[in-house]
Amino acid sequence: MNTGDNSVTPVTLPVLNSGASLWLRQGFAIFRIEAGRILFSRRALPVCLLALLPILVFASAIYGSILNGDSVLGTIENSRQVFGLIFSSLILGAVIFLGSAGIFTRLFRGEILERSIHYYLLTPVRREVLIAGKFLAGLVCAFLLFGLSTVFSFLLMYLTHGTGPLITDLNNGIVLQQLGQYLGITLLACMGYGSIFMATGLLFRNPLIPLVVIAGWEFIHFVLPPALKIFSVIYYLKGLLPIPMDEGSLAIIVAPPPLWVSIVGMVVLSAVALTGAVVVLRRMELRYTEE
Amino acid sequence: MNPLTHLEQAEHKIVLKEISKFYGDILGINRVSLTFEPGITGLVGPNGAGKSTLMNLIAGLVHPTAGTLNVCNTTPATPEQFYRQISYCTQYDSFPAGITGYDFIRNTLLVHGYGKQDAAALTEMMLGKVSLTDAARRPVEGYSKGMRQRIKLAQAIAHQPSVLILDEPLNGLDPMARAQVIDLFREYAAAGRIVIISSQILHEVDLISDRVVLLNSGYLVAAGDLTNIQSETGEPMKIFIRSSDATAIAARVFDLQDVVEAQLHYDGAGLFLRTRNADAFFLAFNRQVIEEGWQIESMGPADETVEAIYQHLIVEQQVAT
Numbered sequence: 001m002n003t004g005d006n007s008v009t010p011v012t013l014p015v016l017n018s019g020a021s022l023w024l025r026q027g028f029a030i031f032r033i034e035a036g037r038i039l040f041s042r043r044a045l046p047v048c049l050l051a052l053l054p055i056l057v058f059a060s061a062i063y064g065s066i067l068n069g070d071s072v073l074g075t076i077e078n079s080r081q082v083f084g085l086i087f088s089s090l091i092l093g094a095v096i097f098l099g100s101a102g103i104f105t106r107l108f109r110g111e112i113l114e115r116s117i118h119y120y121l122l123t124p125v126r127r128e129v130l131i132a133g134k135f136l137a138g139l140v141c142a143f144l145l146f147g148l149s150t151v152f153s154f155l156l157m158y159l160t161h162g163t164g165p166l167i168t169d170l171n172n173g174i175v176l177q178q179l180g181q182y183l184g185i186t187l188l189a190c191m192g193y194g195s196i197f198m199a200t201g202l203l204f205r206n207p208l209i210p211l212v213v214i215a216g217w218e219f220i221h222f223v224l225p226p227a228l229k230i231f232s233v234i235y236y237l238k239g240l241l242p243i244p245m246d247e248g249s250l251a252i253i254v255a256p257p258p259l260w261v262s263i264v265g266m267v268v269l270s271a272v273a274l275t276g277a278v279v280v281l282r283r284m285e286l287r288y289t290e291e
Numbered sequence: 292m293n294p295l296t297h298l299e300q301a302e303h304k305i306v307l308k309e310i311s312k313f314y315g316d317i318l319g320i321n322r323v324s325l326t327f328e329p330g331i332t333g334l335v336g337p338n339g340a341g342k343s344t345l346m347n348l349i350a351g352l353v354h355p356t357a358g359t360l361n362v363c364n365t366t367p368a369t370p371e372q373f374y375r376q377i378s379y380c381t382q383y384d385s386f387p388a389g390i391t392g393y394d395f396i397r398n399t400l401l402v403h404g405y406g407k408q409d410a411a412a413l414t415e416m417m418l419g420k421v422s423l424t425d426a427a428r429r430p431v432e433g434y435s436k437g438m439r440q441r442i443k444l445a446q447a448i449a450h451q452p453s454v455l456i457l458d459e460p461l462n463g464l465d466p467m468a469r470a471q472v473i474d475l476f477r478e479y480a481a482a483g484r485i486v487i488i489s490s491q492i493l494h495e496v497d498l499i500s501d502r503v504v505l506l507n508s509g510y511l512v513a514a515g516d517l518t519n520i521q522s523e524t525g526e527p528m529k530i531f532i533r534s535s536d537a538t539a540i541a542a543r544v545f546d547l548q549d550v551v552e553a554q555l556h557y558d559g560a561g562l563f564l565r566t567r568n569a570d571a572f573f574l575a576f577n578r579q580v581i582e583e584g585w586q587i588e589s590m591g592p593a594d595e596t597v598e599a600i601y602q603h604l605i606v607e608q609q610v611a612t
Contacts, residue, residue, distance in 0.1 A: 018371070022371075022404045025404050025406075026402055026403075026404050029398070029401035029402045029404075030402060032401075033398050033401070033402070037387070037388075041388060041389055042388070042389065043388070111387070114385060114387070114388060115383050115385035116385050116386055116387045116388075118352060118379075118381060118383070119386075119387065119399065119446075120402065121351075121352065122350065122351075122352075122374055122377075122378065122379055123370075123374055123399060123402045123403055124370055124371045124372070124373065124374035124375045124403060124404070125370060125371070125374075125402060125403075126370060126371060127370065283354075285352065285353040285354060286347070286352040286353065287314070287347075287353065
């Protein structure tokens with residue numbers, strides 16, 4: 001080992017700026033590191049498999065249609081209904097929910113469990129910047145995975161009818177309009193669930209507990225009274241669906257919130273969850289022996 | 292290593308005032324007041340003494356239950372300033388999953404806010420310092436224990452903090468690596484920086500440290516340089532005199548003030564003795580050496596080691612209670 005300064009070219013320590021430019025630089029560094037871990041590490045595999053699930057469902061529908069000689073999903077209107085049902089139940093209710101739990105919970109809890117979060121906590125980074133960098137990395141990666149999953153599933157749904165209806169609906173704007181709505185919901189869902197799972201990842205030692213509680217709450221939201229419905233993510237998203245959700249005979253039906261309420265509601269929910277995460281992170285004491 | 296300026300050195304200390312940490316009902320440390328100044332300070336104490344709690348408090352990883360902490364005029368409440376000054380190489384042998392040695396250091400520097408080129412240059416420099424350039428592109432998980440210690444050390448000093456805290460930094464290092472890492476600490480301290488080291492290996496603390504802090508059961512037992520601690524313990528100081536006139540000295544030594552014990556070395560050319568007042572003894576003994584014409588080769592404290600002080604202040608007290 002060499003301990004002298006002569007063996008390597010001495011580097012004068014660069015002067016760091018402070019304020020917004022430093023925060024941006026630090027935030028981008030955190031974003032880049034975390035995005036790499038989310039997308040290109042071993043832990044990415046379960047989430048990628050989850051994102052593949054709806055694609056496989058519609059790919060098997062194409063296979064069935066080829067065998068059948070006609071679309072197994074019925075008419076094109078019927079196929080859009082089926083996609084709406086699968087989007088609200090499988091993609092939104094399972095893939096995005098569980099995928100966001102996997103991505104965002106690990107951002108802090110995963111590092112606490114693998115005893116490496118102190119490397120971040122010992123750097124001169126404002127805790128707000130750390131939260132923002134990690135959250136944005138999670139959001140972009142989640143949207144990339146689940147957005148692509150939504151796009152491919154939607155296109156595969158059309159392809160059960162061949163390319164003709166797809167070209168027609170591309171020309172008359174239906175494809176872009178509905179796809180845009182589904183992608184918007186995907187983004188808002190990743191944002192809402194992501195911020196909540198990030199905060200619960202900091203608060204709870206066992207991430208399964210909040211996962212089960214939130215899943216239960218979201219599952220029963222349709223029987224909740226209106227005053228409680230506003231505390232569920234799905235309430236803000238269902239009004240944005242191009243094909244309305246069938247909530248069953250037990251549901252307490254309330255009018256879906258207007259578009260602006262849905263968007264502002266999700267942004268406010270995320271802001272509250274992330275602010276809570278900042279407070280928890282600032283107060284956090286690191287004693288791995290207790291984890 | 293860039294030395295600190297005079298102004299930086301004037302503000303350059305860690306001050307703990309009446310600092311306590313309780314984990315629920317369990318005592319971490321209790322009402323510890325200390326000042327750490329530039330140089331190497333060894334933290335010594337048995338398991339559960341509060342060494343890691345003290346280091347975690349200074350590094351801001353845990354918050355004090357009571358008392359105040361100031362590190363070079365900053366506190367953990369302002370992480371942007373605080374963690375530019377301080378670096379902590381923890382005892383945890385864990386790393387982000389799948390990370391390479393190169394990325395481990397470079398990512399830290401990028402998060403500090405360095406540009407890509409500066410971060411890359413500093414990373415190469417640090418890898419060279421700990422002789423890990425060849426292994427830099429391999430995952431840290433595949434490193435030996437000694438390599439992992441060295442990469443952690445390189446990561447900790449990459450931004451050249453003015454305070455460096457190291458929890459058991461010599462664990463897992465082979466003798467050559469130990470010597471070289473110790474040189475690195477000395478180089479760091481010589482540049483006017485504060486280095487705090489905890490270690491269970493007392494003779495290494497003895498070798499490295501300018502000062503020691505002794506903790507036991509969460510309480511501060513002693514702090515300062517070894518001579519001061521030794522004299523403050525009230526125990527007779529053990530002195531070794533190497534002389535061809537050892538037998539003659541042994542015959543007369545009890546005439547001197549405060550000598551309570553004398554023992555000839557097995558080769559007959561040395562003498563161990565204990566005195567209650569070392570200063571008075573040295574004064575009187577020097578006078579007598581001149582009068583008697585004794586030949587003295589060397590003379591000095593024989594138990595002024597961390598191990599001896601540890602034995603007296605901690606082990607013997609524990610046995611007594």
